[in-house]
Amino acid sequence: MTITIAHLTRRFGETEVLRGIDLSVEKGELVALLGPSGSGKTTLLKIIAGLDWPDAGVLEVNGEDWLQKKAQDRRIGFVFQNYALFPHMTVRDNIAFGLTVRPRDTRPAPAAIAGKVTELLQFLQIPQLADRFPAELSGGQRQRVALGRAMAIAPELLLLDEPFGALDAQVRRDLRRWLREVLQQAGSTTIFVTHDQEEAFELADRVVVMGAGRIEQVGRPEEIHDHPATPFVARFLGMTVELPVTLHAGRAGAPGLDTASLPRVAMADGPAMLFLRPTDITPVPDPQGRFTVADVTSTGALLRLRLKDDLTSAEPEIEIARRLAPPLRAGARIHLRPEAGRLFPATAGIPPAVAPAIKALKESSL
């Protein structure tokens, strides 16, 4: 099952939700659509499922035009964010649904359906839940049932919308591992939507980062983590500290920054913007330093320092493992040693005055 998507656009009234999506997915691949809310990732998933229709573009699966095909006939497995289990049916009936609604001539015999359901219940390790109603299940159990219901019709393509969105942190981590194993065994092509980068990186073979209706970057998890292609991806992946620097012979430099650990880059000389993860920065006590510690909070494992940049009057936040942190108090002066970061031409960045607004937006969407 090869999926080819080209120039896909979708607008809701005035809002452009998808602004030209090009993407192809190979057979057996596990792909994550990663992005903040409003980036269009769920709309893209729904278009692939046939639950929404684009205004223009191409969606081909195995060379067949899926925009001419109704959702009922696409035979995909879709797992909804809130699972959408039919509340008045038992787990068994929920899983059997896709088989029992087939037209009479292709519908398996009742015994065959029952057998298939039992087999799936075993595979998902929930045979004891067969006769319960969805209201009697925990979030994690519901997710398994929803997956079972989607897999019962033997789909070649599985689509999952925020598969862990409705679960609490511990259950999420356990189920992530389990889901990865299940998907590997099932061997179907899978696309899932998430706003959680950890989830996307841990599960997917390939991650598609989306922002504002466009694909910002496609790549393997490490690739995207280490080399975000655009300032948007950098910010979205947690590079929230942005410092203006000047490039000279491939090296970034700025007063009050010790950039010796950063590798040379092949970029033209001139102003640039350095994007850093708060944890990739070491504070070094320095009476002549450019930064003043405004306050120090502890999250247990980490110390979070809010700094005041005397040069730009920005207030970057950095984090450091508590046991490695030098003794720092509010009012101390420091300089910074970035350990790893990403440089973009200064024009590509957004002026620091706008950055806090973007950050607030991002936090509210998480």
Add this chain to the structure above:
Amino acid sequence: MTTVAAAARIRPKRVLPGFGLTMGVTLSYVGIIVLLPLAALVLKGAEIGPERFFAIMTAPRTLAALKLTLSAAAMATAFNAVYGLLMAWVLVRYDFPGKRILDALMDIPFALPTAVAGLALSALFAGNGWYGALLEPMGIQVIFTIWGVAFAMAFTSIPFVVRTVQPVLEDLDPQYEDAAVTLGAHPFTIFRRVVFPAILPAFMVGVTLSFARSLGEFGAVVFIAGNLPMKTEIASLLAVIRLEEYDYNGAAAIALTLLMIALVLLVASNLLQARALRYKGRGA
């Protein structure tokens, strides 16, 4: 001293004040306005004695009235069940110009004095009325027949079905239908297997209320029915006639019978509802 204070029981405080007052007023109201008259009716009925009661109820005229009332109410309810469900569906699922007006129109049977409705319907279905002029040449007589009775009942009780189904349908998460679509179900199957089971409890309430209301409908019916004894005389009207004849026992017996039918219906509907909602009862 401190041990005494510690041993004193702490009375939990209610967060919302006024429980005693509001509950007291409500219960008094229910007692005076609802339960007391019902109790009086039952007591009056009990005075009659079983044989006399049986005699009144099996009198041909009473039986005919009950039969007419029940069949017409059943016809009206059957019509409302289908049409009310359709109406609720249209009002919830589609957007069209005039939707709000149509929605508001649905309340007219509730707001309109039933006598006014009865008069209007009689005028329409009379031989020289708009509908009557069309139907009577075709040999269809509505006024002074069971059809007219059923029509008047349907008119006054349709909002019960629409207004009970509508909010439930509105709250139904479209994800269930999306899920059914991705699983390969076609529209009618989705309605039958996913949507209808979800609205069934509300639908049953609406249908029961519609039937109960039709049984008791008086104002609208008496104008269109013609009220011929043994033919188009409804039970409530017969009770009024008995009352005017100073036959209090006869009136009470008929009223009591209607009351019992309504009660049985409500209990049955509640049991069915509980059964339809059993999947919600158990578990978290």
